[in-house]
Amino acid sequence: MERQEWILILDFGSQYTQLIARRIREAGVLSRIHAPDRVNDSVLDDSSLKGIVLSGGPASVFAVGAPSLPDWFPRWRGPVLGICYGMHLLARAEGGEVEGGDAREYGPARLEVDEVSPLFDGVSASTDVWMSHGDRVVRPPAGYRIAARTADVRCAALADPGRGRYALQFHPEVVHTPEGPAMIRNFLLRVCDCRGDRTPDRVAEREIERARERIGPEGEVLCAVSGGVDSTVMARLLHRAIGERLHAVFVDNGLLRLGEREEVLRNFRELLRIDVDLIDGASLFLRRLEGVADPEEKRRIIGRTFIDLFQEWAERWKGVRFLAQGTLYPDVIESTSTAGPSATIKTHHNVGGLPETLHLELIEPFRELFKDEVRAIGRAIGVPEEMVARHPFPGPGLAVRILGAVTPRDLELLRRCDDIFIRALRESGEYDRVWQALAVLLPVETVGVMGDGRTYERVVALRAVTSVDGMTADWARLPHDFLSRVSTRILNGVPGVNRVVYDVSSKPPATIEWE
Numbered sequence: 001m002e003r004q005e006w007i008l009i010l011d012f013g014s015q016y017t018q019l020i021a022r023r024i025r026e027a028g029v030l031s032r033i034h035a036p037d038r039v040n041d042s043v044l045d046d047s048s049l050k051g052i053v054l055s056g057g058p059a060s061v062f063a064v065g066a067p068s069l070p071d072w073f074p075r076w077r078g079p080v081l082g083i084c085y086g087m088h089l090l091a092r093a094e095g096g097e098v099e100g101g102d103a104r105e106y107g108p109a110r111l112e113v114d115e116v117s118p119l120f121d122g123v124s125a126s127t128d129v130w131m132s133h134g135d136r137v138v139r140p141p142a143g144y145r146i147a148a149r150t151a152d153v154r155c156a157a158l159a160d161p162g163r164g165r166y167a168l169q170f171h172p173e174v175v176h177t178p179e180g181p182a183m184i185r186n187f188l189l190r191v192c193d194c195r196g197d198r199t200p201d202r203v204a205e206r207e208i209e210r211a212r213e214r215i216g217p218e219g220e221v222l223c224a225v226s227g228g229v230d231s232t233v234m235a236r237l238l239h240r241a242i243g244e245r246l247h248a249v250f251v252d253n254g255l256l257r258l259g260e261r262e263e264v265l266r267n268f269r270e271l272l273r274i275d276v277d278l279i280d281g282a283s284l285f286l287r288r289l290e291g292v293a294d295p296e297e298k299r300r301i302i303g304r305t306f307i308d309l310f311q312e313w314a315e316r317w318k319g320v321r322f323l324a325q326g327t328l329y330p331d332v333i334e335s336t337s338t339a340g341p342s343a344t345i346k347t348h349h350n351v352g353g354l355p356e357t358l359h360l361e362l363i364e365p366f367r368e369l370f371k372d373e374v375r376a377i378g379r380a381i382g383v384p385e386e387m388v389a390r391h392p393f394p395g396p397g398l399a400v401r402i403l404g405a406v407t408p409r410d411l412e413l414l415r416r417c418d419d420i421f422i423r424a425l426r427e428s429g430e431y432d433r434v435w436q437a438l439a440v441l442l443p444v445e446t447v448g449v450m451g452d453g454r455t456y457e458r459v460v461a462l463r464a465v466t467s468v469d470g471m472t473a474d475w476a477r478l479p480h481d482f483l484s485r486v487s488t489r490i491l492n493g494v495p496g497v498n499r500v501v502y503d504v505s506s507k508p509p510a511t512i513e514w515e
């Protein structure tokens, strides 16, 4: 298989590092993030590595213990783009001078580009950029020229075009630098000489081929599907790769939404033409959850029960050697800004916890992909839009949206409220404008009035958020008229609920789910 051209991003802890990775990928080039002390000098011999980006970071180069360039860096002869802290490191490493700033400069600035160089090709002579730094370069290293300035920063961009080395004091990766994507594209295509031809079609083809090679001509793969984007696209991709040797399994845990089980099975069988085995675990899950109010305990029980059911069914899958898992790139990044797989606020369970006694090897076709790339691949391999654009739904399902112990009656109430909300979002076109939407059943009863009498019934909270990746989120500004319609439909249509509230908290400090 042809080696893929790629860009190495050394992560010095910037909150924007993942954005740099996305911008590079949006320009059609694979990017990989690594903590500087986790890459060894073998990259120097990798002919498909086309350039290195040094990220920003919260530290000052003068601080004790501030992260530094890898030992092998002076031996790298290829292109480099240093951003903010990365600029300071690069400037110092090459003999320039950096000065500690008294105050942090944070916010917009106007960049005046004085020197035409490949990096600024096609970029306006005067353009808005985003600053966030304390230190600054006061004398460029030998060979570098000052390519751009702002009112406050004399060395806002340094360039040594002959060696393909550039350094920027501002952040080209954030939306507040509107011409940032053009600069990044220039770096990739004009400086690093990348082809920039990494399209979703090509990525899909490549992953299909890779899966075929790994699985071999007779290998069989087990793939647990939930109906969510990742497992759906994964099943489609593997089905393309190995056809009927893929065994898709769907577990009904009794915590699904109204009509969801039927919908998932129908979508797979009719739209994707993939056969799915159904494991009906509803009564087992609900029995084990009886009386359990603690959210983490609920998650543990649900994770455990998934495993038990898989174990029980393992007999059927004798001869199956592989288990497909939808691990995404943000889960595996070795970086200083994300804590990687161990950063747990809630124990998000997946099928990842499957026990070793199943003796299955893991296949993870999305290990190098962000979620939006998985969606793009899904579209490229013909997964219907309604499945690709589906909101995320947590593995523990409605169990984490009924605060307190789960009962069949509460599940029924919540299902109906959720269904009204989601249907209304779809009808109004708001569904695709929000990242995720949900209803939560609260464990409180409030006073209401119905006819001449007082009622004492439950409260439902509606939550809709906008987000890029679920890591941070803002509450969605749904129109008041829309909220009013949903509220009326719930209060008139779901006996047992007499109050509807809308959640106006962003993440952080709140999380998306309430448990």
Ligand code: XMP
Pocket (backbone or CB within 6 Å): 299, 346, 347, 348, 349, 350, 392, 393, 394, 395, 396, 400, 436, 470, 471, 507, 510, 511, 512, 513, 514, 515
């Ligand atoms: P939070 O609530 O942590 O959610 O802001 C972020 C995203 O993760 C989903 N989520 C889960 N997904 N198992 C999952 O598979 C879980 O236990 C779990 N908890 C939250 C949540 O729906 C949102 O998309």
